[in-house]
Amino acid sequence: MDAGEEARLIGLARRGDMHAFGRLVDAHQAPVRAFLRRLVGNTADADDFSQEAFARTWQVLDRYDGRSSLRTFICGVAFQYWRRARRSGARRQAREDAYAELSDAETGGDERMAQRLALRRAMEELPEDQRAVLALCLGQDFTHQEAAEVLNLPLGTVKSHIHRGRARLQAALGVTAEQSQ
Amino acid sequence: MKDDLMAELLGEAPKTPDPSFRIDVLARVAAKARRRAALERAWKQIVVFTLIGAAFPIGQAFGLTTHALQPVLLAGAVLGFAYLFAALTIQGPGQVLARSRAMLRV
Numbered sequence: 001m002d003a004g005e006e007a008r009l010i011g012l013a014r015r016g017d018m019h020a021f022g023r024l025v026d027a028h029q030a031p032v033r034a035f036l037r038r039l040v041g042n043t044a045d046a047d048d049f050s051q052e053a054f055a056r057t058w059q060v061l062d063r064y065d066g067r068s069s070l071r072t073f074i075c076g077v078a079f080q081y082w083r084r085a086r087r088s089g090a091r092r093q094a095r096e097d098a099y100a101e102l103s104d105a106e107t108g109g110d111e112r113m114a115q116r117l118a119l120r121r122a123m124e125e126l127p128e129d130q131r132a133v134l135a136l137c138l139g140q141d142f143t144h145q146e147a148a149e150v151l152n153l154p155l156g157t158v159k160s161h162i163h164r165g166r167a168r169l170q171a172a173l174g175v176t177a178e179q180s181q
Numbered sequence: 182m183k184d185d186l187m188a189e190l191l192g193e194a195p196k197t198p199d200p201s202f203r204i205d206v207l208a209r210v211a212a213k214a215r216r217r218a219a220l221e222r223a224w225k226q227i228v229v230f231t232l233i234g235a236a237f238p239i240g241q242a243f244g245l246t247t248h249a250l251q252p253v254l255l256a257g258a259v260l261g262f263a264y265l266f267a268a269l270t271i272q273g274p275g276q277v278l279a280r281s282r283a284m285l286r287v
Binding site for chain 2: 036
């Protein structure tokens, strides 16, 4: 979707046009859902967060000033929502743990699945910001600058989070720095 | 291991836009709007009834007795009934009005 068309749809959505907002959801759902799936580690919960993020975006669309891209704005909303929910959600954490245990039991033996679980565990141990930076930038969905805008962090911090976070994920997979070159 | 592969293992993006996802988002938006409207209605009712309830003690505190206020109260009651009657006539029982209109057309 080109910038002009997006600006037109945003204008319509601000005036209450749900059809226009639906087209914006279609255009941006892939990067937002990918970000949250990597961040949360559970597809169902991630999609739940994504839907809530889009619904909140509808409410605060007037605050979008156009200086960053819309997907950056939506991911920022999603990240704030996830962080708040995570801090207040001991129950959700218990469900995540139960899900992880269930997945472990169901998928023993499969090498790819073992790597996936090792990565997820490593991600869960990372600090929130570092985890979010990796979720945004690993798949090259977002540039470092965009990640800095989403998370409201300095660019240098984003770069150092990527460097350290990547090393920790690779260590969890048993990959050394030389092997990863 | 390459970043792309790690990203894929952590969680993949949906390949095409998912219409059911969009429908779920719009349903949430509509539910939030309904909740907000209901909350606004509830607040308005609370404010109106609080003001009505507070008017009498405030009036009494300023020395206005029920006897002195009688003409004002009567006028208020008449206006209130007139408003209710008008609202019922305009918005009214839809089915009854539709049936009457249909009968008139015949």
